[in-house]
Amino acid sequence: MPDLPAPTSTGVRIAGDRYQWLVAWQGCVGAVRDAALRATNPVVAVGVEVDDAGNLDDVVLYRQASPHTYMQVKYAADSSTPVNGDYLLKLSDRGGPSILRKMARAWQQLAQDGTPVDLALLSNRSPDAEDPLISLRDSRTQLLVPKAAQQGPKSKKGQARGRWADGAGLSEEELLDLLKVLRFDLARDVTHLHEHLQMLMFAAGLRFEEEAMHAGADWVARQVAAGQRRLSLADVREAIRSLHLEAGSSRAVVSIATLKPDPMAEDADYAVDWTDRFEGASAYLKRRPLAPATWAQLQADIEAAPHRMPPNTAAVAVTGSLRLAPAFVVGAAFRMVAGADLAVVQRGQLWSSTEEYETPLAPAVDEHALGLGPDLAVAVAVATDPTADVLDFLREQQVPVSRLLVLRPPAGAKDNSVPDAAAANALAVGTRDLLRRACRAHPAIHLFQAGPMGLSLLLGNRWNRLRPTTVYEDVNTQQVYEKAFFIDA
Numbered sequence: 001m002p003d004l005p006a007p008t009s010t011g012v013r014i015a016g017d018r019y020q021w022l023v024a025w026q027g028c029v030g031a032v033r034d035a036a037l038r039a040t041n042p043v044v045a046v047g048v049e050v051d052d053a054g055n056l057d058d059v060v061l062y063r064q065a066s067p068h069t070y071m072q073v074k075y076a077a078d079s080s081t082p083v084n085g086d087y088l089l090k091l092s093d094r095g096g097p098s099i100l101r102k103m104a105r106a107w108q109q110l111a112q113d114g115t116p117v118d119l120a121l122l123s124n125r126s127p128d129a130e131d132p133l134i135s136l137r138d139s140r141t142q143l144l145v146p147k148a149a150q151q152g153p154k155s156k157k158g159q160a161r162g163r164w165a166d167g168a169g170l171s172e173e174e175l176l177d178l179l180k181v182l183r184f185d186l187a188r189d190v191t192h193l194h195e196h197l198q199m200l201m202f203a204a205g206l207r208f209e210e211e212a213m214h215a216g217a218d219w220v221a222r223q224v225a226a227g228q229r230r231l232s233l234a235d236v237r238e239a240i241r242s243l244h245l246e247a248g249s250s251r252a253v254v255s256i257a258t259l260k261p262d263p264m265a266e267d268a269d270y271a272v273d274w275t276d277r278f279e280g281a282s283a284y285l286k287r288r289p290l291a292p293a294t295w296a297q298l299q300a301d302i303e304a305a306p307h308r309m310p311p312n313t314a315a316v317a318v319t320g321s322l323r324l325a326p327a328f329v330v331g332a333a334f335r336m337v338a339g340a341d342l343a344v345v346q347r348g349q350l351w352s353s354t355e356e357y358e359t360p361l362a363p364a365v366d367e368h369a370l371g372l373g374p375d376l377a378v379a380v381a382v383a384t385d386p387t388a389d390v391l392d393f394l395r396e397q398q399v400p401v402s403r404l405l406v407l408r409p410p411a412g413a414k415d416n417s418v419p420d421a422a423a424a425n426a427l428a429v430g431t432r433d434l435l436r437r438a439c440r441a442h443p444a445i446h447l448f449q450a451g452p453m454g455l456s457l458l459l460g461n462r463w464n465r466l467r468p469t470t471v472y473e474d475v476n477t478q479q480v481y482e483k484a485f486f487i488d489a
Helices: 009-036 085-089 099-110 156-168 172-179 190-203 210-225 233-242 263-267 295-303 324-333 387-396 421-438 453-461
Strands: 043-048 059-063 068-074 117-123 182-185 230-232 252-257 270-273 315-321 341-346 349-352 364-369 375-381 401-408 445-450 469-474 481-487
Touching: 009 043, 009 059, 009 068, 009 190, 009 210, 009 233, 043 210, 043 233, 068 099, 085 099, 085 156, 099 117, 099 156, 099 172, 156 172, 190 210, 190 263, 190 315, 190 341, 210 233, 230 233, 252 263, 252 324, 263 270, 263 315, 270 295, 295 324, 295 481, 324 445, 324 453, 324 469, 324 481, 341 453, 349 421, 349 453, 364 387, 375 387, 375 421, 387 401, 387 481, 401 421, 421 453
Parallel strands: 068 117, 117 182, 252 270, 252 315, 315 341, 375 401, 375 445, 445 469
Antiparallel strands: 043 059, 043 230, 059 068, 341 349, 364 401, 469 481
8 A cells, every 4th residue: 555645634633523423323323223122221312512511522322311421532643642641631732621621520510410420532542551540441341440549649550640630620539530430442443443333233233334334424424514413313213214224123242252352342242252362463373272261161151142142132143253163153052943043244244044045055065985983074165175184184083984075065165155145044054954864874973164154153053953063173283173162963
C-alpha cells in the first residue's frame, strides 16, 4: 500500500464524526437485539450529542431503567498520544478544562440525586502501559478500580491519584467514586469497530456487509444534522425497514476464540477465550492447547454453552475464531435434533443451519482398506485432499480402523467447492446420511476434516444417529494430526 498523506484538520474532524456515528449506530443495533431477545434491562433509545449530559454527551444508551450509559467518544488520527494522566489532565487548546475535569463535572451533574450511572471514555487511542493508574485497567471491566485504590499516598499510585483528584477538582475519595463507574474503553481502532459492529448486525438479524453498516451510520448522521438527538427504538426499526437491512431474526451469541480475541465477546451470552491457552505467537500458528491446558478442558467449556443461553433459546450466532475440530464440537453441542438453529459468518456470508436446500448432496467416496481394527475412519475432503496424510497417520499411530472413507464434493476438493449456505447444508446432510449407512458395522468413527469452518459447524450440528466419534485436528507437526475431542453420536 502506498504511503498516505497526513490528514488535514478537516479530514480528522470528518473521520472523528464518522467514528461517532458508527458508535451510535452500534447502540441502535444493540437496542434492536435487546428488544428481540427480551433483555433484562434493554436499551430503549440512543442519544447523540444530547443536552444535560455535560461532556459525556457524544453517545448515550438509554435503558429501561438506570444506569444509562454516557460516553465521550474520542478519535485520534494517529497513535502518538496514548491515554494517560497527561492526556486526561491537559488543558484544552484554548486553556479550558481538561478531559478529566469535564467528565468529573458531568458525573456530578448526572449522579447528583443518587441515580446510578455508567460512564465511558471510548477511543481508538491506546492505554499507556507505563502510566501508574491507566496501566491498572482491568480488560474485563474496563475499570481502573479496585487496583487504583490500593497503596498509600506516597506510592506511585497514591501520587497519581492525588494529581488526578486535583486536576479533576475532586477529593481523592470522590475521584475513586468516579473511577468506580468510569470505564476506559480504549484501543477501539476503526477496523476493530467495523468488525464488532458488523458481527453485532449479524447477531441482530440484519445485513452485515460494509455497505449495510455504513448505511446505518449515514442514517445517524442525517438524524443529527436534522436536530434529532434521541433515536427511539421505533425510529431505529423504521430506519432498518426503509434501508432494507432486514436479513432474519436476532440470535443469542456464543463467542469461542482460540486464535485471536473476538470483538463480540463482550456482547455474547456465553464467551470462551482460549487465545492465551493455545500454542503459537499468532493466529496462523495456534493449532492446539498450550500445556497444561487440554483439549478435554476446551471441550468442557464449549459444551457448557447451551446451558448458559437465555431460556428457550433456539437461534444462536457463533462468533470468534475456530479451527475445524473445535467448530465441529460447537455444532455438536447445539445439535439440530435438539432444536438448535446455528449461524456463522463464512467468507462474508451468513451460513445458517436452517438455510433451505433442494436435496441432500451425496459426496463422492474413495475407500482405502487398512485392517487395523474394527472402527471406521472418515476424511472429509472439501477444500483439499488430506488422504495421504490421514493414511500415514492411521498407519503410524496404529489407529484401530478397518478402512478409511474419503468423502469429497462431486466436483472434487477445492477451496471454493461449497459456495453458500444451501450447498453447505446439502453436503452436511448428504455426508451424514451416507455415514449412517457406512458405520453400521463399526463401533466407532475417527473423523478428519479439510474444509470450510462453517461446514464443520453445520456437520457437527447434524451429527446424530451415527457412532461415538473421535475428532482429530491438523496441528501441523510431523505426524500432522492429533486426537482432540470425543463426541457421543
